[in-house]
Amino acid sequence: MSTFESAAQPYGVPGHASAPPYPTASAPAPWPVTPAGDPQPSPPPAQPQYTQQPAAQSYPQQPAQQPPPAQQPERPPVAAAPARPVEDPLSLPAKPGTDADEDDPSTGPDGSIGPTGRPKRHIPEPAMLHTHGPAKVLAICNQKGGVGKTTSAINLGAALTEFGRRVLLVDFDPQGALSVGLGILPHQLDQTIYNVLIERAADLDDVVMRTTVEDLDLLPSNIDLSAAEVQLVAEVGREHALLRTLRPVIDKYDYILVDCQPSLGLLTVNALAAADGVLIPLECEYFSMRGAALLMDTIQKVQERLNPKLEITGILPTMFDPRTLHSREVMARVVERFGDIVFDTVINRTVRFPETTVAGEPITKWAPRSAGAKAYRALAREVIAR
Numbered sequence: 001m002s003t004f005e006s007a008a009q010p011y012g013v014p015g016h017a018s019a020p021p022y023p024t025a026s027a028p029a030p031w032p033v034t035p036a037g038d039p040q041p042s043p044p045p046a047q048p049q050y051t052q053q054p055a056a057q058s059y060p061q062q063p064a065q066q067p068p069p070a071q072q073p074e075r076p077p078v079a080a081a082p083a084r085p086v087e088d089p090l091s092l093p094a095k096p097g098t099d100a101d102e103d104d105p106s107t108g109p110d111g112s113i114g115p116t117g118r119p120k121r122h123i124p125e126p127a128m129l130h131t132h133g134p135a136k137v138l139a140i141c142n143q144k145g146g147v148g149k150t151t152s153a154i155n156l157g158a159a160l161t162e163f164g165r166r167v168l169l170v171d172f173d174p175q176g177a178l179s180v181g182l183g184i185l186p187h188q189l190d191q192t193i194y195n196v197l198i199e200r201a202a203d204l205d206d207v208v209m210r211t212t213v214e215d216l217d218l219l220p221s222n223i224d225l226s227a228a229e230v231q232l233v234a235e236v237g238r239e240h241a242l243l244r245t246l247r248p249v250i251d252k253y254d255y256i257l258v259d260c261q262p263s264l265g266l267l268t269v270n271a272l273a274a275a276d277g278v279l280i281p282l283e284c285e286y287f288s289m290r291g292a293a294l295l296m297d298t299i300q301k302v303q304e305r306l307n308p309k310l311e312i313t314g315i316l317p318t319m320f321d322p323r324t325l326h327s328r329e330v331m332a333r334v335v336e337r338f339g340d341i342v343f344d345t346v347i348n349r350t351v352r353f354p355e356t357t358v359a360g361e362p363i364t365k366w367a368p369r370s371a372g373a374k375a376y377r378a379l380a381r382e383v384i385a386r
Contacts, residue, residue, distance in 0.1 A: 003263055004346065005302055019047075021361075023128060023172065023325070032077070032323070039292055050368060053344050061073050062175065063105065064091075070152050079256075090129070099300055102323070103261070106161050110122045110123075110157065113224070114344055114346065115317070115320060115322060115329065115346040116332065116342060116344060117332055117335060118319070118335065118344075119321075120344045121210045121344055122194075123378070123382055123385050124137050124164045124167050124381075124385060125343075125381070126164075126308065126380075126381060126384040126385075127169070128163070128164045128234060129140050129164050129165065129254065131168045132165075132251075132252065132254050132321060133250065133251035133252055133253060134250050134251050134277075135168070135249075135250050135252070135253040135255055135256045136254070136277070137246065137250075137252075137255075137256045137258065137274055137275045137276050137277075138255065138258070138266075138275060138276065138278070138313060138383075139255050139258045139260055139271040139272055139274075139275035139277075139278050140152055140153050140257060140258065140259055140260060140275050140279045140280075140281065141157075141260040141268060141271060141278055141279070141280060141295065142260075142262065142270065142280055142281055142282065142292070142295060143262055143263055143264045143268070143291055143295055143298075144262060144287065144288050144289070144290065144291040145262035146262075146283070146320035147169065147281045147282065147283040147318060148281040148316075148319060148347065149259055149260065149281050149289055150177045150178050150259055151264070151318075151350065151353055151356075151357075152175070152180055152316060152318065152347070153169055153178055153183065153257045153258075153259040153283050154169070154222055154356075154362050154378075155356075155362050155363050155372070155373075155376040156257065156279075156309070156362060156376055156379055156380060156383065157169050157213075157216055157255070157257050157362070158213050158216055158362030158364045158365065158376075159362075159364055159373075159376040159379065159380035160254070160255055160380045160383070160384070161213055161214060161215040161216050161381060162364065162377065162380070163381070163384065165215070165254040165255055165384075166215045166216045166217075166252070166254050166255075167216050167217070167253060167254045167255045167256070167257065167260065168208070168218075168219060168221045168249065168251045168252075168257070168272075169182075169211075169216065169217070169218045169219065169253065169257050170242075170254045170256060170257065170258040170259065171186075171192075171193065171219060171221035171258065171259055172193065172221060172242070172258050172259055172260055172261065172267055172270075172271055173219065173221060173224070173225070173259055173261040173262075174221065174223050174224075174225040174226035175261070175316060176220065176221050176222045176223070176260065177259075178218070178221070179218065179220040179221060179222070179251075179273050180257045180357070181356070181357050182187060182212075182218055182358065183211075183212065183360025183361065184209065184218065184220055184258070184360075184361075186189070186220055186222035186223075187222055187223070189220055189222055191206065191207045192207065192219075192220050192222050192224060192225065192378060193207065193219050193220065193221050193225060193245070194221070194222075194224040194225045194227070194244050195224075195240070195336065197208065197225075197228050197232070197241050197245055198221075198232075203251075204219075204246075204248055204249060205248075207220070208249070211349075212360075212365070213365060214361060215384065217253075217364075222309075228267070228380070229265055229266045231265055231353065232266055232270075237283070238266065238268070238270075239266070239269050239270055239273045239306050240273055240274070240306075241293070242258070242269055242270040242271060242273070242274045243274035244272075246274060246332045253272070253385075256386050258271045258274070258275065259292060264294070264295070264298050268298075269298075269302065269306070270380060272298070272299065272302040272306070272307060272310060273302060273306045273307045273310075274307075274308055275307070275310060275358045276309060276310070277308065277310070277311050277313035278299060278306055278311070278313060279313045279314060279384075280292060280295065280310050280312070280315045280316065281316045281347075282315050282316065282317055282334060283319045284318070284319060284320045284321070284326075284327040284330045284334075285319070285320050285326070285327075285330060286326070288330075289330055289334060292315070292334075292338075294350070299312065312380065313341075313383065314337055314341050314342065314343045314383070314386065315334065315341055315342045315343065315385055316343050316347065316379065317331060317334065317342065317343070317346045317347065318347040319347065319348075319349050320344075320346045320347065320348050320349065321349050322348070331346075333336055342359065343382050344377060344378075344382065345375055345376075345378045345379040346375070347372065347373070347375050347376075350370065350371060352366070352367050352370050352371050353371045353372060355367075363374060363376065366378065
């Protein structure tokens with residue numbers, strides 16, 4: 001640079017003779033190199049930090065003077081609403097005596113068209129009895145499970161007592177469902193029908209139990225009965241073991257209802273050999289209808305070989321839902337196939353039946369004005385008439 005150019009530069013500007021020397025510290029490389037050799041973008045430059053100056057102190061403004069509010073009359077204190085009790089979702093009402101009347105389509109006037117699709121037959125009112133016995137033994141039988149055998153045994157027996165009949169319910173199922181449905185815990189029993197069948201010294205009167213329904217007794221059962229089917233195989237006249245067991249009490253009752261297990265084994269054959277009639281609960285469903293044909297073959301064999309007086313008292317349609325086409329089609333096929341042996345009474349689906357199982361009472365006592373109770377009273381009248 002020439003002397004003229006040097007003199008033209010102001011003081012302190014680089015290049016002037018009076019300017020301080022440049023810093024000798026080396027600046028960092030603008031592009032750091034990674035081990036792979038690829039350049040990476042440099043981080044953004046740091047933003048300058050600014051300090052915020054304190055704001056000028058402001059003074060609160062005085063609110064404008066408002067006119068005083070008008071005096072409101074004081075309201076009386078409102079009483080707090082009583083707290084609602086929290087209900088247990090698993091609990092049942094203590095007494096269902098407040099249930100409203102329910103219309104049952106199976107119990108209409110005589111001559112009207114019922115759920116079976118045919119006119120209802122006239123059923124006379126049963127006459128009251130002055131003496132009891134001998135009993136008519138009815139086996140409630142169907143080898144398909146879940147069709148309403150136990151429910152029908154309990155509620156039909158309770159309905160028969162309302163017409164002055166004395167009834168004995170025989171729990172002939174090792175599951176003990178009939179005993180549980182009447183509020184009895186079968187696993188806590190010391191003596192059941194098993195002891196009467198197998199042990200010669202057991203007395204039937206000591207095993208029969210009273211229930212909460214007047215004139216309705218129970219011959220209970222539990223899992224011990226499953227061993228009886230094996231032990232009876234070697235017995236002479238094994239098919240008539242139940243008949244020998246019930247013979248001492250035939251004259252004490254008007255009806256003996258035997259709740260059979262869902263199979264066609266030796267216990268069911270015993271019930272058919274001891275019975276005067278068979279009541280077949282038939283669920284309005286396709287599989288149950290197919291099972292009825294197999295049951296008819298078994299009944300025919302028992303009639304020919306063991307019990308000539310055995311007859312079919314009737315077929316009871318259960319779990320009928322008139323809203324579904326399948327239920328109506330099955331009902332039509334059952335009536336077409338079996339004819340007049342199908343009862344006019346039809347048991348519809350209702351939530352009342354599971355409630356009675358938990359309560360341990362028949363529906364005629366738990367919900368006496370419900371449609372289920374009316375249906376089983378109508379069934380009792382048909383059974384007495386037949």
